[in-house]
Amino acid sequence: MLRVEYGGDIENEYADRVHKQRDSTMDDFIRFVSAGTNEPRVDAQIAAASACLERFTDRFNACDSAGMDAELHFPHVMLSGAEKLEWKVPGQHPGNFFDALKATGWSHTRYESRESVLVSQDKVHFVVVYSRRNAQDEILSTHRNLWIVTLRDGRWGIALRSY
Structure with missing residues (x-):
C-alpha cells in the first residue's frame, strides 16, 4: 500500500x-x-449454438433473409479486415444479395468444419470453415471465419461474424 x-x-x-x-x-x-473462463466446457451450450448456425445456413441456402435475421442478435456486427459493419435492426441484407451470389454460379453453402474455441454459459466462439458451391457441388470458394454466438433473453443468436 x-x-x-x-x-x-x-x-x-x-x-x-x-x-x-x-x-x-x-x-x-x-x-x-474472465467471465466464464473457469466454467467447464458444456456440451449443451455448444450443441445449442451449433443448432443456431445450422438454422442460419439452412435459411441462407433457402435465400430467406428474414429467416437468417431470425438467427442473428441485433445489433449484429460483421468485421472484414479492419472494417466494421453494424446492423442495428433486422432487414439489412441488400435486396439483390442472393441474385448477385447466384450470378457467380452459387447454388448452396456447406460447412466444412465448425470448431468451438471458447465456450461459456452464454457465449460460444466458433472457427467456421464453409464452402460456396455450384449446382454440381463443386467448390467455388472456401472461407474461414470467426463467428460468436450468444445466449440473450433465452435465445441463441449469432452476434458477430468476422471475415
Whole structure:
C-alpha cells in the first residue's frame, strides 16, 4: 500500500482511498474479461449454438433473409479486415444479395468444419470453415471465419461474424 511519509493522516487516508479504488477497478476488469473462463466446457451450450448456425445456413441456402435475421442478435456486427459493419435492426441484407451470389454460379453453402474455441454459459466462439458451391457441388470458394454466438433473453443468436 502507498504510504505518504511526510503528511500525516489526511494524506494517508487519501492514499488508502486511491489504492482501494484502483483495486476495485482492477477487480471489476478481471471479472469482466474472465467471465466464464473457469466454467467447464458444456456440451449443451455448444450443441445449442451449433443448432443456431445450422438454422442460419439452412435459411441462407433457402435465400430467406428474414429467416437468417431470425438467427442473428441485433445489433449484429460483421468485421472484414479492419472494417466494421453494424446492423442495428433486422432487414439489412441488400435486396439483390442472393441474385448477385447466384450470378457467380452459387447454388448452396456447406460447412466444412465448425470448431468451438471458447465456450461459456452464454457465449460460444466458433472457427467456421464453409464452402460456396455450384449446382454440381463443386467448390467455388472456401472461407474461414470467426463467428460468436450468444445466449440473450433465452435465445441463441449469432452476434458477430468476422471475415
